[in-house]
Amino acid sequence: MITLKGAVVSAKIKEEVTELLRELAGTIPRLAIVRVGERPDDMAYERGALKKMENFGLQAESFSYPADISDEDFQAEFKKINENPGIDGILLLRPLPKQIHERDIERMILPEKDLDGISPENIARVFAGESEGFAPCTAEAVIEVLKANDISLTGKRVAVVGRSMVVGRPLSMLLLKENATVTICHTRTKEIEKTCQNAEILIAAAGQAKMIDPSYVGADAVVIDVGINVDNDGNLCGDVDFESLNGVASMATPVPGGVGAVTTAVLAKHLVMAARKRRGSRA
Incomplete structure (x- = not known):
């Protein structure tokens, strides 16, 4: 049985990301990783994503909140991240705790910052077979x-x-x-x-x-x-x-x-594409 290793695929995507970065004239795209609680799989994904962004020459910051944060408080915090002009893309780790209305957050996230395809607009594009927007x-x-x-x-x-x-x-x-x-x-x-x-x-x-x-x-x-x-x-x-x-x-x-390993590489690629679009370039 042949083992299909993600590192080889990730390296190919890194070459694409490097090429896209050249067109940003020194601007370094910034990712916000939003986590509620301390689920082991979420934390493992977060560590991998942070490491990958650094390896690809990108910026990433974690925004973590306690598992018992109220829906109102989380929406207020997410709004700040969503509207921050210094953040090019957002990764929201799901599922969220039951007290948070996840659908409201999905509707709230700006499609152009929605790197993981959770907004209604990006989901509709995936199901319509379109190339615009971001798939999960x-x-x-x-x-x-x-x-x-x-x-x-x-x-x-x-x-x-x-x-x-x-x-x-x-x-x-x-x-x-x-x-x-x-x-x-x-x-x-x-x-x-x-x-x-x-x-x-x-x-x-x-x-x-x-x-x-x-x-x-x-x-x-x-x-x-x-x-x-x-x-x-x-x-x-x-x-x-x-x-x-x-x-x-x-x-x-x-x-x-x-x-x-490939998922976090795709995330990096989406981040650079989002940064280029926000600055008027075509990805």
């Missing part, structure tokens, strides 16, 4: 991994396990745009293992640690693991039981070191 970074990262490894999507049977608006649904739209034949699986899917076995490309985005084992994987399938979980020992792991796929899958992404 993780969904776009999956496409980048496949393309960088010369894995064609045209006509391929692709199963996406997970139907969230964070990854599963927008990713399915991006796959359709690439002419794949997409099946979305979820908790109510009957005989889900058989459906997944029929896929030439299987994408795990369920948020359940090591859910995908060989019983889900067809012979020589390509398996892309989007999951970021923390196991009982406090170690990061994906939705796929990676080691068990040897001899079954033809290729698979690891966790860590797979899609996550």
